[in-house]
Amino acid sequence: MDLSALGLVGFGPGGWGALLLRGAGMTVLVSATAFVLGILLGALGAWAKLSRSRVAAWLATAYTTVLRGVPDLLVIYLFYFGGSQMLTGVNRMLGGEGFLGLDEFTAGALAVAVVSGAYQTEVLRAAILAIPLGQAEAGRALGLRPAGVARLVLAPQVLRVALPGLGNVWQMVVKESALVSVTGLVELMRQVSIAAGSTRKPFEFYAAGAVIYLVLTTVSGALFAWAERRSNRGLDRAGARA
């Protein structure tokens, strides 16, 4: 490979570096939005699966089965085209006219959030089950209300147990966000495709894209590993309280 390829992806004149960096920023933004929404959906799903209500448990099972069983690309199409379909329908009902579209960012982030929420449901459910029942009882015995028990006693412990699983889902979300490029949102994958097309150097740009994704997944993997070590600092190696 000659050195001109480095100039192409660099920051000099004629280099695509700045645009690729902006694309990577958009990838992180979509992923982070989807991840946070996914945790909320996952918490809701885990609560429903563990609740005494059979209807809630059934709905949560249906949610995780469907969303983990169909291709992510199909879900993205559903939100991108279906979102516009719904907005236009609601607009018609309110007496409006014409076509209303859901923007690419919202549709993409929602689609990835809903898929990742299905995985988060399983991660959080397992983490909640790993907390001994006595913890909640002790909280109640100290006079905490249910919300207080959840926030002060259970949440910190669930988060610690769930961290490895959350890290896995985050990695999945970052890679899945590349599929949002099919809607035309200019995140890293789309930006790389644009550059590949206009310079006729697809190999260099897709390779650069792969490297940037590797940097993103590696750096965030290291951050999660650090967070895990930090959250376990009160425990000895065997996992018991020191």
Place this chain on the structure above:
Amino acid sequence: MLPDIAFLAEVMGRLLPGVPLTLTLASLSVGTGAVLALLLALLRASSRAGSAVVRAYVFVLRGSPLLVQLFLIYYGLSQFPAIRQSVLWPFLRQPFWCAILALSLNTAAYGSEIIRGGLRAVPPGPVEAARALGLSGARLYGLVILPLALRQALPAYGNEVVIMVKSTALASVVTLMELTGIAHDIIGETFRAFEVFLCAGAIYLALNAVIARGVTLLERRLSPGV
């Protein structure tokens, strides 16, 4: 709003012809990927250099999106005259074989980790017994270690097969008209995303259910005395 049965039936009628391509993509890439995964797992266990090579391979393939890998192969490789003039070009110029290549290389990375887990789960007892009986090298692996390791890896590998069926959807972005590609076209024509999603989703779920059932039956067959 009542479901429009006639429309759903029409969508189903158009989607079902895409199932063979989805299954062909999935089975070819799972088959090729599994062979590659086994070789990678053995190479990883063989030596320090082998282990480093496989670790790097797994790191790259698992750390970047499958879509990038597919585009790198489909759009990227044709850039090189050496590849356009090679014997592989009749294959690599076709989206079908590019998709098979990308899917196989990708699943091989995940598969090799699953098989590695299986190899680590082989109990030392049977291996010692086999050595005491005079088995070593290829025969020790072929008759004792691999059967036990693959049996251990089977449930996780079943999940990987389901993931691959879902991943074949990406082939639609390189013009292959499998299930998701057809679904995308119908949505584009009719703007009825919900109904089309319902039908396509049902087909994928049915395929996954059949695969999961098949893996369970295979597991049961391979568990003598249970």
